[in-house]
Amino acid sequence: MAKAAIVILAGNESHSDYGRLANALEAAKEFAENDDDELELIFDGAGTQWIPELEDEESDYHELYQAVRDDAAVCDFCSGAFGVEDAVADAGLVTLDEYDGHPSIRSLVDDDYEIITF
Template sequence: MAKAAFIILAAGDTHESMGRVVNAFMGAYEYAEEGGDSAKIIFDGAGTQAAAAFAAKDHKYNDLFEKVRGQVEGACSYCADAYKMTDKIKAVNIPLIDEFKGHPSFKKLIDAGCQVLVF
């Protein structure tokens, strides 16, 4: 069984960064469609802005976000606070991750055998 962690650093607020977020979602969606494999999505850095934006019902790609919502592990607690996104992320029911000094633990992902892909 393949394991992947899609780390989204892109804010999704420009054409280029929106493309990166959509590509991460499509990668995770492919894992879900194939079955038997494991994929996680983690929003980190400026990607915490994308977490709240794409989860909004009126976002252009909300339908794609909803297809992968079950694979969303969460958003970096430290970065959500730094980008003033904590309340917005909580409002759309995305968990905040605080595994290593306020951040997600990449070591934990790698130790679990995840291939880490950064978008």
């Protein structure tokens, strides 16, 4: 059994950012497909900007995102800072604010999750 926390920090401004997103979602899907694994998928920092695009059915990454959406959560503070709080709320995604308005990475480490950032 593996425990992985995949954190998407990359924004959506460059071709390489799209590559990081695709790799993060593929990695998350691999964990999600294994019933013995535990997955936390967190959109944090500039990574919160992906939510409106990924929720759009026309997005090239929508289907891949849908495969892991149930495991996804979004940084509460950063969704506001990057102007996507309405899209996050409309999507019904869980927001995380355990540490100063942000997800608690320490608690994930304490729970023996491997932290993987993209």
